[in-house]
Amino acid sequence: MASPTFTRQELATLAALRARFLDGSNAGGGYWKSDAELALYDASFGERIGWKWDAVLAELHARGWRPSAKNVVDWGCGSGIAGRRVIAAWEGFESLTLTDVSPLAMRFAESRARENFPALRTRMKSDAADAAAGSLLLVSHVLNEADDAAAHRLIAAARRAQEIIWIEAGTHADSRRLISVREKLLAEFEIIAPCTHAARCGMLAAENSAHWCHHFARVPSEASRDARWSQFGRELGIDMRSLPYSFLVLARRGVAADFEKNVRGFSRIIGRPRDEKGHFEVLSCSETGVEDLIAQKRDVPELSRQLRKGHADAVQRWTLNGRRITDAAPLIPPN
Numbered sequence: 001m002a003s004p005t006f007t008r009q010e011l012a013t014l015a016a017l018r019a020r021f022l023d024g025s026n027a028g029g030g031y032w033k034s035d036a037e038l039a040l041y042d043a044s045f046g047e048r049i050g051w052k053w054d055a056v057l058a059e060l061h062a063r064g065w066r067p068s069a070k071n072v073v074d075w076g077c078g079s080g081i082a083g084r085r086v087i088a089a090w091e092g093f094e095s096l097t098l099t100d101v102s103p104l105a106m107r108f109a110e111s112r113a114r115e116n117f118p119a120l121r122t123r124m125k126s127d128a129a130d131a132a133a134g135s136l137l138l139v140s141h142v143l144n145e146a147d148d149a150a151a152h153r154l155i156a157a158a159r160r161a162q163e164i165i166w167i168e169a170g171t172h173a174d175s176r177r178l179i180s181v182r183e184k185l186l187a188e189f190e191i192i193a194p195c196t197h198a199a200r201c202g203m204l205a206a207e208n209s210a211h212w213c214h215h216f217a218r219v220p221s222e223a224s225r226d227a228r229w230s231q232f233g234r235e236l237g238i239d240m241r242s243l244p245y246s247f248l249v250l251a252r253r254g255v256a257a258d259f260e261k262n263v264r265g266f267s268r269i270i271g272r273p274r275d276e277k278g279h280f281e282v283l284s285c286s287e288t289g290v291e292d293l294i295a296q297k298r299d300v301p302e303l304s305r306q307l308r309k310g311h312a313d314a315v316q317r318w319t320l321n322g323r324r325i326t327d328a329a330p331l332i333p334p335n
């Protein structure tokens with residue numbers, strides 16, 4: 001962020017944007033009023049979304065996955081944060097298509113992309129179904145604005161994509177929406193993340209209805225010390241330490257050469273394990289379903305240490321004795 005603190009006027013604009021995101025009056029999208037509003041969003045809410053993209057992209061890098069599509073489509077691009085994060089994450093992309101119901105947003109996102117990646121071909125399209133064919137489709141924080149018809153069009157576009165990276169807010173409702181996307185696309189796509197299996201989502205079992213599939217991104221340390229970000233959190237009532245998200249990364253079957261086999265037999269930690277004095281309660285998802293496990297310091301000292309620091313790899317191979325984790329092998333060992 002550029003200047004020391006937000007002005008009163010900027011805070012009022014951000015509060016109005018947030019209210020619209022929270023009360024559902026954003027349905028249908030296309031509410032952007034000016035470039036100044038998009039720039040303000042991009043430097044605040046958009047940047048926080050960027051940190052979620054950083055978390056997902058870091059996980060994909062660590063796991064050695066990269067998309068093969070040369071063309072990227074950012075669907076519901078807003079200020080274009082998702083497209084820019086992804087273009088910067090891997091070499092070799094040839095074009096970026098920005099799509100949104102708001103022409104203002106598409107123009108803003110395109111001009112930011114051009115500034116950042118002058119050699120990249122960029123274009124704007126209000127209907128991205130054709131552009132999505134054979135592309136890497138990005139979707140970020142859109143589902144709660146899409147009515148049934150828009151969601152249907154988006155799924156139809158997704159079915160034509162080569163790969164998909166989709167991030168939504170880490171709320172119960174948004175995670176559940178994304179789970180229903182997963183179930184619709186499962187037959188045609190391999191799941192790269194977050195799931196370690198291609199079985200029906202365990203969250204759909206009746207006993208797990210109170211749970212949802214979410215994860216936490218890290219807030220960069222510069223931001224936690226920054227006066228403008230603390231003003232942002234304080235004035236808008238946003239907990240700056242917590243950045244929950246849900247996500248889904250898919251590759252058309254056959255494209256990723258059975259990437260699923262790398263995580264066969266592994267489980268994924270959901271949400272934030274609860275520190276219960278002497279042990280952690282861990283919600284774990286695997287092919288056999290979602291279960292509550294216990295990690296005791298005396299059984300798994302290294303895992304307990306990593307959990308306490310908030311650094312444990314989310315993907316682990318457990319050895320279990322009932323609900324007790326007696327051994328844990330992370331997919332990506334701590335460095």
Ligand SMILES: C[S@@+](CC[C@H](N)C(=O)[O-])C[C@H]1O[C@@H](n2cnc3c(N)ncnc32)[C@H](O)[C@@H]1O
Pocket residue numbers: 028029030031046049075076077078079080081082099100101102105139140141142145146147150
């Ligand atoms: C919360 S913003 C997210 C913007 C951006 N993807 C991000 O992550 O920062 C949602 C965006 O989706 C757009 N949108 C909503 N419904 C849409 C639809 N049916 N088709 C295309 N864009 C849509 C809105 O105009 C808005 O720009």
